Amino acid sequence: MRAEAPLGKRTPSSIPDAPNRYKRYSIWLFGIIVVLLCSWRSGVTPYQLVVGLPQMGDLLAQMFPPDWKYLDKIWKPMMETVQIAIIGTTFGAILAVPVSLLSAYNVIPNRWVAGIFRFILNLVRTIPDLLFASIFVAVLGIGPFAGVLALIFFSFGMIAKLTYEAVEAIDPGPLEAMTAVGANKLQWIRYGVVPQVMGQFISFVLYTFEVNVRAASVLGLVGAGGIGLLLNRSLGQLRYDRSAIIILLTLAIVLLIDYGSSRIRRKLL
């Protein structure tokens, strides 16, 4: 990703042409027109920015001091948020195992099978977690169960994608050796594929868990359980001191889980 200038290798004959000035100007012009069109379409103007930002300051001022006593009441929903994330990630990961094997070209040589599963995965991953959540709330009613289901689908898409890419990158040597001694497909997967991707798989699951804790903390905004419900309520009641403590606790929990999980991940890889 880094822009490495090949200075040392440059010989007089390979000095690049000067960049085309008109091309550059037209790209800039195009960009400016796009931005203007967007701001016209969404009705967002610099004027609003000047008027709006001081109001932001007012809001922040109302948040302090945070209502520390409220901490007792929000502890349980906060834990529910973490529980939603744990269960959602786990079932998502379980579902992802067979699908990621079926989407890897080196496990399933048939391009059609893997292609279909990849197509499904791509579809699932275009849908954001909150969208899943609001659909499940409409089906199952308000509550953490809808959040769990939303996170199952969301983590399934993410873990399966990361895992099939890891499966495709494994060393083919052990697999060839096993084929040579006549292992069947299940043995082949159990002793050839699984040991090579296990560490990465656990690391993907932990990473998804980190993402899911963040996601779970806002699922309540659409009614899918967890701390977001209280955040929504406190904002509706204009109790910004309570919102502040909810946000602070969420940040603390997210940071703590990120820290723990990234330490475990570093050990695994």
Add this chain to the structure above:
Amino acid sequence: MNTTTLKKSPWSRIRFSLIALALILIYWWAFSGIRFEGFQEMAKTVSAAILNGFLHPDWSYIYLPDGEDLLRGLLDTLSISILGTVISAVLCIPFAFWASANMSRTRVISVPGKIVLSIIRVFPEIIVAILFIKAVGPGAFAGVLALGIHSIGMLAKLFSETIEGIDRGPEEAMIACGANRLQILRYAVIPQIVPAFLSYSIYRFEINIRSATTLGLVGAGGIGTPLIFALDSRNWSRVAIILYGIIILVTLTDLISGWLRKKII
């Protein structure tokens, strides 16, 4: 991990059982907290209605001559994410230079920059969005601000890592020729980081368009607003067409931005 020692030491066995015990406790705790009330009594009929809606999407909603329709909603979402990305791409530049260790003489300057960026990153953008909605009222403006501010965290971090990885050669050559700091920045630093900067901004745009589709669920403009209305009124054929629209929009932008990024780098 993946050690292939044939004889397992007793320690590894103890460690394994401790990890297993911890996992069992965590799961026991997690499942005890969530009450699975089971499906709503009418979940079956609702599911049938949903399936029916998804098989027969509301095609007429794609374009309505008057007022809100799918195309306009998607266009709003697209505009919000473009504006949000542009704002964050501009705002992230000073943050990125602040946080990169090689742009200042002491770490005393760059370390606080990195801390500020990680604080910005921990805030989920929906929370940023509802704060902006509270401050400036519901609508696209709150969404643009939320994306613009939240994206700074990630963009400036990636960008500062690029700055830290630049080749010092041109800079030293320019110092030797007696260039001042601004000239060094302009001719030795910026040309090296522009491609990565563009590529990261486009990548962030991909993420932003996904977020922009959900911003409307909390009232920050875009396609999410008609979606939440359709969900509330259980108009499943309309939910279906909006969802299809989102899938197509996200897939298209992924394809285009992937192509652009490949061209840039």
